Amino acid sequence: MSVLWVLGAGQLGAMLKQAATPLGVDVRPVDIESTDTLALGPTDIVTAEREEWPDTVATKQLATHSNFVNLATFPQLADRLTQKQWLDRLELATAPWFSVEADSTAAKAHEILGERVLMKRRRGGYDGKGQYWLKQSESIEIPEEWKGQAIAEQAINFDEEVSLVGVRGKNGETHFYPLTLNLHINGILYASISPLERLKPLQSKAEAMLSKLMDALDYVGVMAMECFRIGDDLLINELAPRVHNSGHWTQAGASVCQFENHVRAVTGMPLAPANVKNQSMMINLIGIDVDYQWLNIKGLELYWYKKDVRPGRKVGHLNFCCDDLSVLQSALSTLNLPDPYPEAFTWLSKNLPQK
Structure with a gap:
């Protein structure tokens, strides 16, 4: 091998x-x-x-x-300008946008995109970094250092944030995990839930969108597609040509996790449709020290990254998978983490299926 x-x-x-x-x-x-x-x-x-x-x-x-594998794909999706151009070329729904150029002005941005405009650095920028808001009410101008280095997007009043993780083999075979519901706080993913019965009506639409992109790129491996849900419609927000944080729940909740399917795909091994085991949820550990007493909590699986702990840094995650929803709710009430985790736990408790 x-x-x-x-x-x-x-x-x-x-x-x-x-x-x-x-x-x-x-x-x-x-x-x-x-x-x-x-x-x-x-x-x-x-x-x-x-x-x-x-x-x-x-x-x-x-x-x-x-x-x-996929060497030609990385520069195309790493740059938000060419990523957006791919989405438009394939007629895949995304937020209205334009490229911020040397002559771009805030007035023109508001004329084209509305009262609230989010600028994103073309390269880098994640977990809420590399972003700059233009709000008409605040009369903010585009900083010179952003011109030629960013795209501008219309702010979307979305209902929820969801993501789809899929895998494509060298022969074009594709498999997908269930849509995942995500919570971002200050631009950072704090929690995910999957599967959810109420998201099933959107599954085939999401799969068709991601399939179209992966086929066009002749992509091999795992790719993640983050979307805004607006009613029954999906708008693509970001793409990740790699395994993705919102798919971490598959380590506990699926017969074949996203990491194994990526390894299978890029090495030419047979792919496997993932059988979902039970209800899963994932909690990111952000800027907090590890506490091995968490392992006393029923159903909890700890993944600690062995990183130096710094504010805003992802240093680990917790996975839960159980057919007994009371076990998941009990875990949420048992975990004692600082702000903003109470907000995340309330969100998880509200969005988990009810008995």
């Missing part, structure tokens, strides 16, 4: 390695700042846990390997 190299050595790389171990696949995540000369073989395979990377000794070696 060839080695599967992962460009990036964060938590996603670690979870890919964990999922690949039972399959006998040797996964080697590589720090993007590494100065080591990697022992890449000609039949080895390269994937990535991130959309873009700096130009370093390690990344140069990996990014020039002939078996880097």
Whole structure:
């Protein structure tokens, strides 16, 4: 079996390695700042846990390997301008937008997109970073450093945020996980729930949208599509050509998790439709220290990333999967975490199916 190299050595790389171990696949995540000369073989395979990377000794070696799966896709989706252009080209619904250029003005942005406009950096920016609001009532102008470096989107008054995680094989075979309901606080994903019976009517529509994109890109592996739900319609907000935070619940809640299906896809193994086990929920651990007493809570599964704890940094997550909804509700009432977690727990309790 060839080695599967992962460009990036964060938590996603670690979870890919964990999922690949039972399959006998040797996964080697590589720090993007590494100065080591990697022992890449000609039949080895390269994937990535991130959309873009700096130009370093390690990344140069990996990014020039002939078996880097989806190499051409990353620059197209990492840049929000070309990502939006792909969505428009494929006639996939997204928020009205335009490219912020040297002559762009806030007045023109409001004329085109309305009273509230969100600017996003074309590159980078995640967990609420790389964003700048233009609100007509505040008479804010576009900063010079944003011109030519951003897109502007119409603010969407959405009902909910949902995501779809799918996997596509080299032969075009696709499988999808159930739609996931997500809660973001200050731009950071705090909690997810899946599956939900009430989201099932949107499943086929979401699958058709993501399939159209993956087929057009001839994409291989796991991709995530984050959407705004507005009534019975979906607008694509962001795309991630990799395993995704909103799919972490599949580690506990599905017969084959997103990480294993990604490994299968990029190495050419048979894919597997995921059988959903029970009701799942996921809670991100953000800027808080690990407490191993959490393991006393029934149904809780801890994933700790071994990162330095800093405000706003994802340092782990908790998965729950159970057919007894009272166990999930009990876990929410037992966990004692600082603000804004009470808001997240209330949201989870409200959106979990009722008995």
